[in-house]
Amino acid sequence: MGALHAGHLSLIRLAAQENDQVFVSIYVNPTQFGLNEDLDSYPKTWEKDITMLEELNGELKGRINTVFAPTTKTMYPTLPPDSSIPGTGSFLTITPLANLLEGKTRPVFFRGVATVCMKLFNICTPERVYFGQKDVQQTVIIKRMVKDFHLNTQVRVVGTEREEDGLAMSSRNVYLGSRRRKVGTLLYLALRAAEIAYTTGGKRTREEILAQAWELTKYISREQDLLSEHERVGFEVDYLSLADPETLEEVQSVDEGVGAVLSGAIKMLPLEGVRPTEELGLGGDKGAVRLIDNIILRPVER
């Protein structure tokens, strides 16, 4: 979807290691944005993206073969792209996977993702496709799609790139502004606390593992409440999840042979007490910024 950052570049680097030719697609797909989501304001940084890709292509000795940036008429050749439900058009649905986690608040999102990926795969016929771990539900759905539709491609998932303080890289981070940016690491910290309960702490039940994450979010919330309105940051936890890696269904305890996906979403709320000089990020702090993150709890080796 463009607005490239280090996370995207890490996908391309791995693709270049594992393949002779790399095909980069840049397309802000309208059918994965809900009718009241941020399609129009989604960051479009074409010039910067191309500069980054040219620089990377030098590093990769020309291994980037093609940048594919289609028009919407190419991707949706008959009917205009439709984000309504049920909507009209040619769509791919992967349920119940698409209705869980992110799908609960974004009901058209994975329909749009699966549909556009099927089209991209058919156009490019890639031997391998590269997706970031950060969008874990997307990786699970694409794997399911590849299996169920017998697509002849291998799905490679690349670890999440993070800022120095742990915030997962995301094209949407530019909306945060500096005040919310500092507190934005809280989701990662919460997931890490839960991960430690599993790895170091040896905890296996949902309650024991997720309690660590919830406590951390509550602690940070109380901390923020003590600050003045010019300093504090409000947030809401949308969900914290401990789920099966293939079905994404919530689990009551982690099967050591299977592992689990620890994931969450938070909303960083619009600021209070904004001073005229405050740096607000792209969009000027007009609305909440939703952040997602996840950590894979690996099966325990014996």
Next chain:
Amino acid sequence: MGALHAGHLSLIRLAAQENDQVFVSIYVNPTQFGLNEDLDSYPKTWEKDITMLEELNGELKGRINTVFAPTTKTMYPTLPPDSSIPGTGSFLTITPLANLLEGKTRPVFFRGVATVCMKLFNICTPERVYFGQKDVQQTVIIKRMVKDFHLNTQVRVVGTEREEDGLAMSSRNVYLGSRRRKVGTLLYLALRAAEIAYTTGGKRTREEILAQAWELTKYISREQDLLSEHERVGFEVDYLSLADPETLEEVQSVDEGVGAVLSGAIKMLPLEGVRPTEELGLGGDKGAVRLIDNIILRPVER
């Protein structure tokens, strides 16, 4: 779907003319049968199908390369096939096309067809795929799917094979029994009457064209009413349609540059006054038999 007849063989013959290798798929796809449709009783004639294919393969000098008859676990590798709505699984939907005509009474039908065809195409990667004109809505939906999902295959539509009296060949004709079989031609006769109004009669409006078809069905209905219960056949016209060839939306008049699809569906009702010796066809006249047919009104050449 097996239960091969001369219509299927004509698809294979044309495929063998136009290609070096022919791949025949035989799979009774559960997801295109509604929950109360005839999946369980659909004719399965594997031995006879293979004999017919072997014979045809002789005629075609071994051009039939493969008969692909997958298990349901191969075609639906993760979740069991689901025919409910919305249902769970990985599906392809092509709307509004799939909701018109046959889709009105069979709401899961084209979801199942598109889904299984996408899988079959991905497995076989055919240069050309062959479909019968008899299932005209299916051909329009497959063409739309190929276009919208950028599938690298050419959709070839082969004219409907008919019995000597004009009845379109169909695997479901075996359910008719001899009494209903004789009257079963009425749909074709009705469509022909409408076609003649367009071609010979120069009629262009929906009313003028379809009136011919409706009148013929009414005439045959009155004729049947005069017969005894041991002789007569009851039927209902499900629909008669005059539609755009690409969108399948009903048209008020035929654009000479575009042409139209003239189609219909009838239900041959269970018989009254059945005598013990009467030949009732496969299934013993247990329910109504739905028949479909169509004629393409070609654009007028200038």
